[in-house]
Amino acid sequence: MAHINKAKHWLDLKKLILILATLCVLASLFNALFSSYQVQKQVMVKDTLEANRAYATKLADVTDLFLQSVLMQLKASGETIVSHLDSPELINNELKQMLTRTHSFDSIVLVNAQGEIIGAQPSSLGVVGTTLINEAETSPLREQAPFIVGPFVSPAGNLMVSPTHPMFDNKGNFAGFIAAGIYLKGDNILGRLLANHHHQDKTYIFVTGPNGKLIYHHDDHRIGQDVTDNEVVGSLLQKVSGSTQVVNTQGVAMLAGYALVPTSDWGVVAQRPLEVTMSHLSNTMKHVLKTTVPFTVFLLICVLGLGSFIAKPLWRLAKLSEQVQDGRNIDFPHVPTWYYEATWLYQAMRSSVKNLGAQIQRFDDERKQDQLTHLFNRRGMEKWLESAYEQRIPFSIIALDIDHFKKVNDTYGHDVGDIVIQKLAELMRTNAREQDHLCRSGGEEFLMFLPHVDINKAGNIAERLRACTAETQFDEAGHITISLGISHWPLCSDDLHHALKLADRSLYQAKANGRNRVEHAVLANHNVA
Numbered sequence: 001m002a003h004i005n006k007a008k009h010w011l012d013l014k015k016l017i018l019i020l021a022t023l024c025v026l027a028s029l030f031n032a033l034f035s036s037y038q039v040q041k042q043v044m045v046k047d048t049l050e051a052n053r054a055y056a057t058k059l060a061d062v063t064d065l066f067l068q069s070v071l072m073q074l075k076a077s078g079e080t081i082v083s084h085l086d087s088p089e090l091i092n093n094e095l096k097q098m099l100t101r102t103h104s105f106d107s108i109v110l111v112n113a114q115g116e117i118i119g120a121q122p123s124s125l126g127v128v129g130t131t132l133i134n135e136a137e138t139s140p141l142r143e144q145a146p147f148i149v150g151p152f153v154s155p156a157g158n159l160m161v162s163p164t165h166p167m168f169d170n171k172g173n174f175a176g177f178i179a180a181g182i183y184l185k186g187d188n189i190l191g192r193l194l195a196n197h198h199h200q201d202k203t204y205i206f207v208t209g210p211n212g213k214l215i216y217h218h219d220d221h222r223i224g225q226d227v228t229d230n231e232v233v234g235s236l237l238q239k240v241s242g243s244t245q246v247v248n249t250q251g252v253a254m255l256a257g258y259a260l261v262p263t264s265d266w267g268v269v270a271q272r273p274l275e276v277t278m279s280h281l282s283n284t285m286k287h288v289l290k291t292t293v294p295f296t297v298f299l300l301i302c303v304l305g306l307g308s309f310i311a312k313p314l315w316r317l318a319k320l321s322e323q324v325q326d327g328r329n330i331d332f333p334h335v336p337t338w339y340y341e342a343t344w345l346y347q348a349m350r351s352s353v354k355n356l357g358a359q360i361q362r363f364d365d366e367r368k369q370d371q372l373t374h375l376f377n378r379r380g381m382e383k384w385l386e387s388a389y390e391q392r393i394p395f396s397i398i399a400l401d402i403d404h405f406k407k408v409n410d411t412y413g414h415d416v417g418d419i420v421i422q423k424l425a426e427l428m429r430t431n432a433r434e435q436d437h438l439c440r441s442g443g444e445e446f447l448m449f450l451p452h453v454d455i456n457k458a459g460n461i462a463e464r465l466r467a468c469t470a471e472t473q474f475d476e477a478g479h480i481t482i483s484l485g486i487s488h489w490p491l492c493s494d495d496l497h498h499a500l501k502l503a504d505r506s507l508y509q510a511k512a513n514g515r516n517r518v519e520h521a522v523l524a525n526h527n528v529a
């Protein structure tokens with residue numbers, strides 16, 4: 001049987017299960033965390049986008065309402081003033097009242113149909129009497145309809161937007177317009193309006209005008225900056241509202257919601273850096289990990305326990321087969337198996353080992369047996385002698401030999417000679433006890449070992465066998481005789497080989513004394529039991 005090199009097989013079933021179970025559990029943990037991360041990420045991004053879209057829409061609605069309210073106030077004041085355009089005093093009073101009453105804008109001017117400013121509050125502006133000339137300022141003269149101008153730099157040098165409302169006299173002729181100024185830099189009404197709507201978590205808003213320039217931003221310095229490159233601002237310029245992930249003009253990834261202010265075509269954008277949302281996610285994942293790890297460890301212990309429980313019968317079978325291979329165990333003790341495959345494996349191995357054991361036993365017996373007589377041969381004899389010697393079992397030895405056997409062979413042939421040998425073996429068996437050890441030591445020479453039988457008793461047995469042989473008809477060969485020599489171990493000699501030699505010598509003595517007789521060796525050690 002080929003011997004398996006254990007060094008080359010450092011991986012046994014237990015280790016294999018340990019590795020596989022650990023890998024499986026870790027893979028499931030990783031998979032659970034990874035999928036959870038992906039799902040959470042999608043949910044968080046979607047929720048943030050939706051929250052920002054809703055927030056931008058709300059601010060756009062608030063801004064729209066504010067602008068409409070300003071336009072309504074301008075309309076009402078314009079209707080009051082239009083019939084008194086020739087009275088600077090009345091104009092000033094009305095504009096002053098309006099500015100202090102509403103607090104909805106930072107300045108107010110009245111412009112006649114020729115584009116000349118005929119009234120302005122606060123009076124510190126110092127613009128009364130000037131004529132509007134630039135494109136933005138004069139646009140209400142062309143539109144002659146409610147209109148939000150700007151952002152633009154006013155004649156007084158303020159960056160502003162300006163809701164304007166036309167005035168018509170009682171004949172329906174265009175009489176000029178009244179314009180409210182909303183400053184964009186510093187502490188201003190638009191900033192207060194938008195900043196009132198507090199929103200947390202690093203979400204911030206900005207507002208763009210119809211030309212894609214910033215009209216509100218928490219960073220005052222950026223007001224007036226052109227941000228048309230921003231994808232979201234691009235959508236607003238197309239008059240589209242919605243939400244999207246975008247990289248802003250500063251190169252930062254943002255989750256942006258955006259909405260259009262219908263009255264002014266301004267765009268309101270509420271956005272939060274993606275990184276902030278992701279940092280929430282990593283906190284969530286840390287929490288998930290904390291709650292998952294104890295269960296994973298528990299799962300790992302369970303899987304390892306179960307794996308070891310499954311592996312145990314196979315592992316014990318492997319150990320057993322190793323012992324069988326080493327020749328240490330061919331009894332094949334019981335191995336508890338609790339599932340079909342292991343039971344079958346155990347039974348198959350046990351019956352193979354048993355068959356193997358029986359075969360080995362048979363081969364061993366055959367090696368120790370004489371094929372013609374089925375008595376023990378010399379090898380069998382030596383084994384028995386070794387064991388008796390080790391156990392100090394005293395025994396008598398009878399050496400016997402067929403007289404003139406050559407004549408039998410010569411007269412009747414070799415086959416008849418064989419039959420004679422077999423028959424003599426039979427007679428030996430019938431004259432011996434079960435515990436006696438009978439051997440064919442050579443051609444027609446035999447030895448009988450009689451444990452715990454003294455030399456006299458052995459003499460009687462030898463005599464009985466001699467007489468029995470002489471009386472027996474050996475088929476074609478007729479009658480034969482045998483000569484026998486007896487000794488005893490250790491009574492004749494402590495030396496086993498010498499005791500055997502003494503039996504042999506007695507046999508030759510018997511031959512010499514005329515054959516068909518029994519001779520004894522002399523007892524040397526009388527006091528040995």
Ligand SMILES: Nc1nc2c(ncn2[C@@H]2O[C@H](COP(=O)(O)OP(=O)(O)OP(=O)(O)O)[C@@H](O)[C@H]2O)c(=O)[nH]1
Nearest residue numbers: 401402403404405406407409414415417418443444
């Ligand atoms: N048929 C047969 N003959 C055997 C066998 N083994 C040995 N012989 C014969 O046994 C005979 C032994 O002859 P010898 O040793 O001269 O002794 P003997 O003729 O028996 O004479 P004594 O022993 O002196 O009485 C020989 O002829 C061997 O050939 C065997 O297995 N079968």
